[in-house]
Amino acid sequence: MDGKGSSPKPSFWKALLHHREVGVACALIIVFTVFFSMKRQFLNPGTLGDIVTIAAELGVVAVGASFLMISGEMDLSVGSNFALGGMILAMLVTKQNWNPVLAFILAISCSAGIGAVNGIITLSARIPSFITTLGAMMFWRGVALYLTQGWPISIFEDVPLLRWLGGGRVISTVHISALWWLIIGAIFWIILQKTPYGNWVFATGGKRGAARALGVPDVKVKLINFTLIGLLAGLGGCFQLGRMGSMSPVWGQELALEAIAASVIGGNSLNGGVGSILGTMLGAITMASIRIGLVMIGAPAYWYMSFVGFIVVAAVALNVKLGEVISWSK
Amino acid sequence: MKRFVGLLLVLSLALTLGGISTTVSAADNMTFYVIAHTGPGDPFWAVVQRGVQDAGKALGVRAIFQGPAGYNVPEQVNMFNAAMAAQADGIATSISDARAWVEPIKEARSRGIPIVAINCQEPEEHKGTIPYMAYIGMNEYEAGRMVAYKLMPKLKKGAKAVVAIHQAGHVGLEARAKGISDVLTAELGGKVDKLDITQDATQAIGILRSYLKANPDTAAIFTVGPLGAIPTIKMMRDDGLKGKILYASFDLESNTIQAIKDGICEGTVDQQQYLQGFMAVVELYLNAKFKLDPADYDTGRGFITKETADIVEVLVKDGYR
Numbered sequence: 001m002d003g004k005g006s007s008p009k010p011s012f013w014k015a016l017l018h019h020r021e022v023g024v025a026c027a028l029i030i031v032f033t034v035f036f037s038m039k040r041q042f043l044n045p046g047t048l049g050d051i052v053t054i055a056a057e058l059g060v061v062a063v064g065a066s067f068l069m070i071s072g073e074m075d076l077s078v079g080s081n082f083a084l085g086g087m088i089l090a091m092l093v094t095k096q097n098w099n100p101v102l103a104f105i106l107a108i109s110c111s112a113g114i115g116a117v118n119g120i121i122t123l124s125a126r127i128p129s130f131i132t133t134l135g136a137m138m139f140w141r142g143v144a145l146y147l148t149q150g151w152p153i154s155i156f157e158d159v160p161l162l163r164w165l166g167g168g169r170v171i172s173t174v175h176i177s178a179l180w181w182l183i184i185g186a187i188f189w190i191i192l193q194k195t196p197y198g199n200w201v202f203a204t205g206g207k208r209g210a211a212r213a214l215g216v217p218d219v220k221v222k223l224i225n226f227t228l229i230g231l232l233a234g235l236g237g238c239f240q241l242g243r244m245g246s247m248s249p250v251w252g253q254e255l256a257l258e259a260i261a262a263s264v265i266g267g268n269s270l271n272g273g274v275g276s277i278l279g280t281m282l283g284a285i286t287m288a289s290i291r292i293g294l295v296m297i298g299a300p301a302y303w304y305m306s307f308v309g310f311i312v313v314a315a316v317a318l319n320v321k322l323g324e325v326i327s328w329s330k
Numbered sequence: 331m332k333r334f335v336g337l338l339l340v341l342s343l344a345l346t347l348g349g350i351s352t353t354v355s356a357a358d359n360m361t362f363y364v365i366a367h368t369g370p371g372d373p374f375w376a377v378v379q380r381g382v383q384d385a386g387k388a389l390g391v392r393a394i395f396q397g398p399a400g401y402n403v404p405e406q407v408n409m410f411n412a413a414m415a416a417q418a419d420g421i422a423t424s425i426s427d428a429r430a431w432v433e434p435i436k437e438a439r440s441r442g443i444p445i446v447a448i449n450c451q452e453p454e455e456h457k458g459t460i461p462y463m464a465y466i467g468m469n470e471y472e473a474g475r476m477v478a479y480k481l482m483p484k485l486k487k488g489a490k491a492v493v494a495i496h497q498a499g500h501v502g503l504e505a506r507a508k509g510i511s512d513v514l515t516a517e518l519g520g521k522v523d524k525l526d527i528t529q530d531a532t533q534a535i536g537i538l539r540s541y542l543k544a545n546p547d548t549a550a551i552f553t554v555g556p557l558g559a560i561p562t563i564k565m566m567r568d569d570g571l572k573g574k575i576l577y578a579s580f581d582l583e584s585n586t587i588q589a590i591k592d593g594i595c596e597g598t599v600d601q602q603q604y605l606q607g608f609m610a611v612v613e614l615y616l617n618a619k620f621k622l623d624p625a626d627y628d629t630g631r632g633f634i635t636k637e638t639a640d641i642v643e644v645l646v647k648d649g650y651r
Binding site: 005039041042046047050053057149151152153154156167173240243244245246248250251253291292295296297298300302305326 | 369401402403415499600
């Protein structure tokens with residue numbers, strides 16, 4: 001570790017170490033190397049298509065989770081919001097005969113609204129978002145179960161919108177939802193890195209007092225980010241509905257923790273103030289790779305949890321080490 | 331840094347290698363997957379997994395059972411896609427959702443991968459929309475007919491019966507009830523009522539008691555699964571109905587087995603899920619090897635009575651039933 005400062009190409013290494021994505025990139029390379037060495041088909045285009053398709057549904061929510069986390073809050077209700085978003089779309093199309101596009105707009109608006117309510121309660125009652133969204137997670141899951149009495153809702157008719165959301169494919173096994181995810185990721189990356197709002201997000205989650213003194217509207221920033229994660233959770237649910245043609249009120253139960261895990265693997269700090277959208281997206285790809293890879297090599301699926309758990313801790317430890325090296329080399 | 335990455339690599343390898351230590355040496359170098367909507371953490375599916383592994387050992391092929399930790403269809407579909415990507419020689423899957431399985435199974439078949447369905451099928455109105463080659467599992471309707479025929483010799487002409495459903499609207503349970511009802515009305519000409527007893531045990535007992543009060547001539551009660559069986563058995567014990575009303579149920583579970591041993595319950599239908607795992611691998615193997623077409627296999631022909639309850643109880647403990 002301490003040899004890095006005096007390595008032959010200090011400028012390159014220093015530049016590299018300043019990227020928060022280094023930890024997750026290492027994790028991803030290791031995961032790919034291990035699986036490829038055990039199963040040659042792991043690097044087939046078809047497999048990679050499966051990986052990005054799975055990563056898209058998790059990743060779109062994880063992008064929102066990162067944004068919120070950088071501003072110093074978290075949302076545990078995304079899984080329930082995800083299911084509710086998909087279910088509202090499915091119910092309006094099948095039971096109310098709504099125009100699918102209008103139904104889609106209403107569904108993601110409801111999800112955004114749920115996010116906004118989380119924000120309003122957290123900020124006005126001044127309770128930790130962990131508590132607000134824990135309650136919201138249970139409340140909306142209950143609502144979703146009540147709405148369908150526990151049954152999944154399926155759309156058997158050919159609805160073009162569903163193909164556009166996730167049913168259609170771009171190339172090989174890559175579903176269109178992966179493309180949307182890349183676009184959303186790019187937009188959020190630009191907002192975070194290239195706009196004043198991005199600076200506000202970092203400032204809000206970093207030193208809040210200093211941010212306020214500088215005139216950063218921290219409450220507004222948090223409220224917007226709560227709304228955005230709600231919107232993205234609903235969108236994720238609609239993507240999954242598009243790919244599956246069905247949505248069940250019990251789906252997406254592990255989503256909140258998986259989205260947080262993807263963010264953390266990607267170099268985002270739970271304390272706020274630092275983070276990376278690209279890292280989060282690589283984190284989601286790492287988790288999807290583990291999912292697919294374990295099945296391909298025939299390992300019991302339960303290893304998924306152990307693997308992800310291990311990588312969360314290892315990637316964060318690596319990031320902390322890198323942070324020390326960076327501050328030390330300055 | 332290097333040391334850290336090295337540690338990461340070693341640990342990852344250790345975890346993965348540990349994970350596949352169950353691999354059987356593959357004589358034919360063939361790999362088959364059985365993908366369920368719930369993993370072996372559920373005792374029911376642990377038995378299916380046992381069947382899959384035993385078939386793999388017997389045939390000298392790699393047979394892998396996979397399923398998400400809890401009931402999760404999208405996760406199951408993801409696993410199915412991964413099995414396709416691994417170029418499996420055949421895949422068995424439970425049709426856990428009538429819509430979500432249409433595209434994945436069409437895709438697999440278009441790639442020439444043989445697919446059989448296990449455990450559950452799409453409901454009647456969507457039959458034929460999912461192109462799997464055969465179904466290995468219990469035929470719910472036929473199982474209902476079977477249990478009715480088993481009890482029929484003990485029932486008089488025109489005897490009145492009630493089928494208690496704990497989850498109204500559940501396609502599989504409704505099919506079981508219809509099988510019972512069709513046989514008893516056709517063969518005995520009696521009236522068969524269907525009663526929604528809900529999943530709440532206290533409510534179920536209340537509903538059944540008031541039904542029996544209103545219909546004191548009821549000769550037989552049927553429940554369609556453990557959630558209906560548990561309260562019914564409790565009521566029959568409390569109200570001393572043993573020997574007064576015939577009773578039969580579905581699925582294996584300790585309360586039901588004890589009630590059979592005590593003579594309260596005539597018997598229960600066993601869907602023999604070990605067969606669902608074992609036969610899926612056998613049929614896929616025979617298709618891959620000799621191009622033999624997979625055939626439907628009704629696993630639900632087991633009927634546990636007082637004579638067989640003891641041995642079955644042992645087999646449940648050993649993980650075969």
